[in-house]
Amino acid sequence: MLGFCGSAFRFAATAVLGFALAASLSACGRKGPLDPPPAALGAPQPSSLDVDAEGKPIAPTGEKKRIPIDWLLD
Secondary structure, three states, X not given: XXXXXXXXXXXXXXXXXXXXXXXXHXXXXXXXXXXXXXXXXXXXXXXXXXXXXXXXXXXXXXXXXXXXXXXXXX
């Protein structure tokens, strides 16, 4: 009986390993190069973002939201 459990475990481990290998090598059934991003397909879009001296975008200012722990942080 003990030998049967060992062989069943070995079969299950081999099956799981085989399934993991097949799933990792299948590449989800997709062949060919990657698709270009949507922005690359259209015409250049106008830039409405403000940028700093280094060319990095500046985040717009949002409204000041208060949270209960602000009394500790102020």
